[in-house]
Amino acid sequence: xxxxxLFGPPGSGKGTQSEKLIAKYGLKHLSxxxxxxxxxxxxxALGMEAKSLMDKGQLVPDEVVIGMISSxxxxxxxxxxxxxxxxxxTSAQAEALDKLLELKGTSINMMLAMEVTEEELIKRLLKRGxxxxxxxxxxxxxxxxxxxxxHNKTAAVxxxxxxTDKVVPVKGEGTINEIFDGLCKEIDAVVV
Numbered sequence: 262x263x264x265x266x267l268f269g270p271p272g273s274g275k276g277t278q279s280e281k282l283i284a285k286y287g288l289k290h291l292s293x294x295x296x297x298x299x300x301x302x303x304x305x306a307l308g309m310e311a312k313s314l315m316d317k318g319q320l321v322p323d324e325v326v327i328g329m330i331s332s333x334x335x336x337x338x339x340x341x342x343x344x345x346x347x348x349x350x351t352s353a354q355a356e357a358l359d360k361l362l363e364l365k366g367t368s369i370n371m372m373l374a375m376e377v378t379e380e381e382l383i384k385r386l387l388k389r390g391x392x393x394x395x396x397x398x399x400x401x402x403x404x405x406x407x408x409x410x411x412h413n414k415t416a417a418v419x420x421x422x423x424x425t426d427k428v429v430p431v432k433g434e435g436t437i438n439e440i441f442d443g444l445c446k447e448i449d450a451v452v453v
Contacts, residue, residue: 262367263288263342263452266349268419269375270411271404272382272389273433274440278375279346281441286448289333289340293348296329297321307332327357334365345369350414352421370451372422373444375433382408 263286269275283290297315300308307328311321326348334343349355362368377385383404390398397403422428429447433440 264369266345266372268372270382271407272386273375273377283344287341288344289337291333291343292346293326300329323354323357327361331361349418352417355418355421372428374428374430376430377433381434
């Protein structure tokens with residue numbers, strides 16, 4: 262089973278590259294945002310607990326998110342692997358994910374870390390803001406704050422996976438296909 266974490270700041274191209282990786286490797290996309298919305302829509306116990314917290318403006322605790330990931334793993338027993346997107350965001354979440362995957366007889370193969378300069382990220386996000394309708398993509402000050410928050414909060418996750426040599430830096434600048442080829446080269450080196 263191939264389990265990947267696609268990691269990168271806002272505007273690094275994770276969404277674009279996720280779609281291409283899922284198609285090429287036959288992976289199941291696990292986005293915590295999608296999982297939350299799905300569990301809430303299906304009115305599961307976990308979904309209702311998450312909705313109750315979100316309605317109060319509170320963060321959904323790690324154990325609830327891990328429960329949703331566990332449920333997704335169980336409902337996809339024939340999956341060739343999973344691409345984790347937007348999770349883990351803290352070292353505690355990374356540890357919890359590793360424990361869960363160990364219980365399921367699998368593990369994270371690698372964390373692909375998309376590396377893009379801050380100036381390129383700002384350029385991409387401002388361009389995306391012209392068409393996306395996302396207000397957080399139209400203000401350079403807000404964009405810089407989001408990038409800084411990403412680096413402050415997620416550096417610990419990369420540190421966690423570096424301890425087990427699972428972090429693979431990938432150049433996130435160039436054409437979509439050049440970046441995709443770089444990602445595939447790193448994945449194929451582990452899969453083959």
